[in-house]
Amino acid sequence: MECSNSSAKGVEKSHVVELISVFKSYQRGSQIIPVLEDISFRIQEGDFLALMGPSGSGKSTLLNLIAGIDHADKGTILVNGVDISSLNESGLASWRSVNVGLIFQFYNLIPVLTAFENVELPLLLTGLSARRRKEQVETVLSLLNLSDRIDHFPSQLSGGQQQRVAIARAMVTDPAILVADEPTGDLDRTSAAEILSFMGRLVKEFGKTIIMVTHDPKAAENAHRIIHLEKGVLLNPGQQKI
Amino acid sequence: MFYLKLSFRNAFRHPLRAVLTITGVAVAILAFGLLRTLVGLWYLGVETSSSTRLVTRSSISLVFSLPVSYRERIRQIPGVKEVSMMNWFGGIYVSEKNFFPNFAVEPKTFLALYPEFIVDEGEKKSFLNDRRGAAAGSKLAAKHGWKVGDRIVLKGTIFPGEWDFVLRAIYRGAQRSTDESQFFFHWDYLNESLRKTVPRRADQVGIYMVGVDTPEKAPEVAQAIDATFRNSLAETMSETEKAFQLSFVAMTEAIMIAIKIVSYVVIVIIMVVAANTMAMTARERIAEYATMKALGFRWSHVAVTVFAESLLIALLGGTIGVLLTFPAANLLEKELSQFFPVFIISTETIYFQFAAAALVGIVASVFPVYRASTINIAEGLRRVG
């Protein structure tokens, strides 16, 4: 697999994600519920960021904005210099397919597809030949020690294995950033440690930038930096690793 | 290709649900096909009627007869090629449940006018030469195990008494749709007996069948026949065989329309059932569709997957339904041979069955396709767990 980062600009690390004064609210009936208020922060390339905060504080919402899954009400979100808040629905879809890898708490694998097919999924949107896709999928799966599980369906895999398949799926298109919403939230200690060590390797060995939401302070310890969200407000945007 | 694979696997994800839905569609398509065929067969007499044959009957009603003397006068009318005559006999063979149509006809002209009844030359000769001879359709003969030379007794209802016949010919139909369950015998035999027993009923003819040179001349000849007997004691009404058959069918038209409506209702019901199943399915998979969209798939990709799944189930059920129609038709042909001597599934019906199945699939997919393609990704993703 090619793991060079197309956005890398020389040795000096640039900001791969930049949020400037982002607001987000939901409407429930006639009521407008503010979820994120005036969020500004930057993430450097190769950073491993943990996003913590109580339930309902807006962590998932913030992650979705960075991943281009949801739209902000106000403010600018720059990813690799692209203002994704200016993209339309289909523009965002193509942007997501090459620029972000998504990892979810409940893995979100397609149950009727095998591990191989699940990982191949994002590659179907690229122009790659079947042979190239196969090579790429097999490389990523072996990287995650899943070579012997290639033809297994999600229901035939443990939670930790499923999450590894999901990570393979997230990185198979070689995106610059990975966003993970409580990736270890549904796993036991051992599996969680395994997943976290993989994520650490992705940052260290492949130069990926990871933004991870977690409740677990143990998990957050793997990150370079932790930011706290409380009631939609960022408590320590600039704070480095504690 | 990938989307087809995904649709296929999704379709059989809940095997029981898939099998039940497919069975439902199959049964509906089967019922639809049989009901449509039934209606079609009811009109078969109309469709297979000849355009060069006229039927002349009493202008008052079919139950009134015409004098036998009309035969020669009709023959004189320009454009008339052949005239034959027939009386509905209404005889019963052994028991009433053996019902089959039986007629007294003028055999020579009758066989000339109705080339669709194919009779072997030798049998034809012996039938024509024996005044007590009779001809039966091959299906009828087979049903009762009759062979040429057998003695057959019919109990008269309109013409009382026991009537003795000798089976001289067994006819085959020129087409699959030709009725092979009829019974014909000599009009002269009937008439001579009546002369001796009830002279007042002798020399009467139920209908005349008139062959014309060309179809274009038919209306003209019909008018000429009726004009000939205007202001006589027995006025006539002449019409094409098609119109004549239609007048029979018209009596039961309302029932046929009802059957037709029922056939459509069956399709509508399965449509609603399939739509509900598909909607349920889509609801369960919202998170998966949201995931696919989050990965960068377009709404159209998701829509195609959902649509193909629905169409697949419906067409599979439809195909099974169509395949079942043939054995079912054979069974019905055996069981209902008295009412429907032939039970043929037309190609048109098969097309209609497939079209109905496809329609079920398309309609059932409308809501799920809409749901799947318009889901908000962020909201869809919240549904996991």
Ligand SMILES: Nc1ncnc2c1ncn2[C@@H]1O[C@H](COP(=O)(O)OP(=O)(O)OP(=O)(O)O)[C@@H](O)[C@H]1O
């Ligand atoms: N579609 C929506 N409509 C209305 N309110 C919403 C919607 N999505 C999220 N919210 C609200 O926004 C707030 C933040 O939700 P979010 O999912 O971002 O929290 P979270 O920090 O991820 O919580 P958790 O740790 O439980 O996952 C919550 O109060 C939630 O109820």
Ligand SMILES: [Mg+2]
């Ligand atoms: Mg959350």
